[in-house]
Amino acid sequence: MERHAAERHAPVSRWGCTNVIDNGLLVQMLIGALLGVSVYLPLAAGQLSLATPAFYAVGGTLAALLSTRWAALGAGADGSFPLPSFLLELLLAGALAGLLALLVGRLVLRLQGIYLAIATIALVEIVRVAILNLPFTGGAIGIFAIPQPFATASGYLVPALALLALAGWGCQRLEGMPLGRAMAAIRDDELAARCMGIDTTATRLSAFVLSAVLAGSTGALAAHFLNTWNARQGSFDASITTLAFVILGGSRSWLGPVVGGLLLTALPELLRPVGDVRLVLFGLVILLGPVFFPRGLITPGLLERIGGRRQEAPR
Amino acid sequence: MLKLGAVIALTGNANLYGQDQRLGIALAQQWFNGRSRPKTPDSASPLTLELEDGGSDEATAIAAFNLLINAGALALIGPTLSQQAFAADPIAQRLGVPVVAPSNTAQGIPQIGRYISRVSAQSSVIAPLSLGEALRRDPSIRRVAVFYAQDDAYSAAETVIFQKALAARNLTPVTVQRTQLADNDFQNPITAALQLNPQLVVISVQAVAGGNLIRQLRELGYRGQIVVGNGLNTPNIYPICQRWCDGILIAQAYSPELDTPINRAFLRLHQRANPEQPPSQITAQAFTAYQVLAEAITRLEQQGGLRGQTLGQARSRLMQELLGGSYDTPLGPIRFRPDGEVVQGRFYVAEVRMQPDGRRGRFTLVRDLSLESDPQDPAPRPATKPSARGERP
The missing domain is CATH 3.40.50.2300 (Response regulator)
Known part of the structure; x- marks a missing residue:
């Protein structure tokens, strides 16, 4: 058909003449990596929580509301937005998501394993339906014309990278801190950890709250980046996608979900030249990834080999 | 190039x-x-x-x-x-x-x-036209039931337009039933609505759900007129609601005729x-x-x-x-x-006519309206002209 001819009329080589990964995609990849780390944190304490999209949605909705409704933040008539207000939003969104996690976590974290996963899926659904029905969140269309702190997508690279660096630094520090060691102990054997005198409830709750803070701040960043925000951003689909980041990347080190998030966000875009079957290939990668890398792409053994850095054996 | x-x-x-x-x-x-x-x-x-x-x-x-x-x-x-x-x-x-x-x-x-x-x-321009046609056919309509998919941006916006148009004609819906985008079973909302004896049903949902909704409405005994929104503006609904599609009214921005x-x-x-x-x-x-x-x-x-x-x-x-x-x-x-x-300048109200086998059908033009779609003008005055072939037999 004609359209095939039209599609083939693309410039000499799409790989050659334009950047395959432009800055906009790079920001999306960083957002993916941040969400991956957010799923990783409870998992590092042995908790399979799929609640990340709920906190992401809460953060994004807060940022969208504040920047479009609260004039004191200084949104300009030309769609501009002051940088300090943007940073304040990141903080507030993280704080609100963290607070929500603290309240919900006390109830939800009594559950374990698959029951916890189901309860967190329910949380995602509750938040989605709430955002859909609240009188001030724009219903199904959502909130649009969100003002921009940066003139181009490249501007978002700096805060996204900074947030990821902060998260990575935090996770790295955590490995040497009592909280991180307690999390690792619970992941390996919760009963044994409790016998050793570790306050497992507080440790699990801390990991849950840290995860929520990160997801909330990421949501605030994403709301500005996407220009619009609606209930579809935090859905069950997003739970599964973010979980895939961790499974493909590896759940034994924070670098795993970062690599998984970057890769899986970029892949559908990088596969564009193959045309209509790109999502089939993407699905194959998700399917075959765990077959060939059952512990994820980034394993402690790999890190030891490439970095020569000392990694304590998990057990 | x-x-x-x-x-x-x-x-x-x-x-x-x-x-x-x-x-x-x-x-x-x-x-x-x-x-x-x-x-x-x-x-x-x-x-x-x-x-x-x-x-x-x-x-x-x-x-x-x-x-x-x-x-x-x-x-x-x-x-x-x-x-x-x-x-x-x-x-x-x-x-x-x-x-x-x-x-x-x-x-x-x-x-x-x-x-x-x-x-x-915009749907604000098109949607009310089909409502006008339904009321022209039966001016005695007082009881209207509204269905819409509340998690679908398009349907949620369109139902507001429909309900405003109803209000402009002094009609308050007897019931507003909310459905979800992915719903295919509408027995409960339909039963709730039919208890209120509606004379007209107004639907804003997407194609597949809409086909099922119409079919179930008819199967559960509703015989009145049905007005649907733009989500159902595709021949893809025919295989779903088959002969039950017959007679539904829809306003369109395009007519093959x-x-x-x-x-x-x-x-x-x-x-x-x-x-x-x-x-x-x-x-x-x-x-x-x-x-x-x-x-x-x-x-x-x-x-x-x-x-x-x-x-x-x-x-x-x-x-x-x-x-x-x-x-x-x-x-x-x-x-x-x-x-x-x-x-x-031109919009159309069409009625779905299904063939007796219930497999194939078409949107038959019933009214050709010329109006300027200027949203600044809150109440465009349509100059309506019934199409020759669209007159009710």
């Missing part, structure tokens, strides 16, 4: 619309390349199109917009969903790239900026590509989106061309030329308001 870009939902839950749009754009290319173009210094420069999948989510649409803008597209057609437009259009606006939306009907799309325009009339040269050409091309079905509104609107851009570019070429200009200048001149023109399209004559909103 001049390049246009199209960002269409070929994957995700909007892909049914995307397939129709892809066809519409491909037909417009055939039509444009096939017609005799006036000799101009630039007429040697061919117009090409690069089509990218915009998915059904915001992030994919943004990525596709960035990709095509970086690849040097002169203007873009898309994206499929209004929610995607609110995410991706601001990017094109900031970079000064003209966008023609083929199917965004939400309020506020052209207001994103001066580079954003659309050929799809419009007898103009451009629509005949469009129908001919469509017949060749898809002999099974007449074209849907969304195919015609995608055709129109390509057509208005191609015609604006042709006019620019006649005025001396875009040669020697930077891409930025060319994009800016194209936008100016696009908004300044008037176009004879399969939708009828259209032009643009200065802010990019489409001004369409």
Whole structure:
């Protein structure tokens, strides 16, 4: 058909003449990596929580509301937005998501394993339906014309990278801190950890709250980046996608979900030249990834080999 | 070489619309390349199109917009969903790239900026027309039941329009039933509604759900009139509700029965590509989106061309030329308001007529309305003209 001819009329080589990964995609990849780390944190304490999209949605909705409704933040008539207000939003969104996690976590974290996963899926659904029905969140269309702190997508690279660096630094520090060691102990054997005198409830709750803070701040960043925000951003689909980041990347080190998030966000875009079957290939990668890398792409053994850095054996 | 870009939902839950749009754009290319173009210094420069999948989510649409803008597209057609437009259009606006939306009907799309325009009339203009037809047929209607998919942006916006139009006629719905986008079983909301003995049912949901809803309404014993919104504006519903589709009323921005040269050409091309079905509104609107851009570019070429200009200048001149023109399209004559909103002169009310076997059917034109779709004017006065073949037997 004609359209095939039209599609083939693309410039000499799409790989050659334009950047395959432009800055906009790079920001999306960083957002993916941040969400991956957010799923990783409870998992590092042995908790399979799929609640990340709920906190992401809460953060994004807060940022969208504040920047479009609260004039004191200084949104300009030309769609501009002051940088300090943007940073304040990141903080507030993280704080609100963290607070929500603290309240919900006390109830939800009594559950374990698959029951916890189901309860967190329910949380995602509750938040989605709430955002859909609240009188001030724009219903199904959502909130649009969100003002921009940066003139181009490249501007978002700096805060996204900074947030990821902060998260990575935090996770790295955590490995040497009592909280991180307690999390690792619970992941390996919760009963044994409790016998050793570790306050497992507080440790699990801390990991849950840290995860929520990160997801909330990421949501605030994403709301500005996407220009619009609606209930579809935090859905069950997003739970599964973010979980895939961790499974493909590896759940034994924070670098795993970062690599998984970057890769899986970029892949559908990088596969564009193959045309209509790109999502089939993407699905194959998700399917075959765990077959060939059952512990994820980034394993402690790999890190030891490439970095020569000392990694304590998990057990 | 001049390049246009199209960002269409070929994957995700909007892909049914995307397939129709892809066809519409491909037909417009055939039509444009096939017609005799006036000799101009630039007429040697061919117009090409690069089509990218915009998915059904915001992030994919943004990525596709960035990709095509970086690849040097002169203007873009898309994206499929209004929610995607609110995410991706601001990017094109900031970079000064003209966008023609083929199917965004939400309020506020052209207001994103001066580079954003659309050929799809707002639902506020179209939706109430079918309601008018139902009340014309039965002026005694007092009890109206409303159904809508509350998690679907389009349906939620459209039901507000329907309910406003009902209020303007002093009709308060006896019940408003909310459904979900993915629902296929409507026994509960239908039972609740039928207990209130509605004389008219007004539905704003998407195609597959709508087909099931209509079928179940009839199966559960509802015999009154049914008015449906734009989500059901596709022949794809026939296989779902089959003979139960018969008689539903819908307002449309396109009618295959419009007898103009451009629509005949469009129908001919469509017949060749898809002999099974007449074209849907969304195919015609995608055709129109390509057509208005191609015609604006042709006019620019006649005025001396875009040669020697930077891409930025060319994009800016194209936008100016696009908004300044008037176009004879399969939708009828259209032009643009200065802010990019489409001004369409003709709308249609159609009734679904199914064949006795219940497998095939068609939208039969019952009324041809000419009004200027100017949303600034709150109550456009339609000059209605019943179509000859549409009169009730």
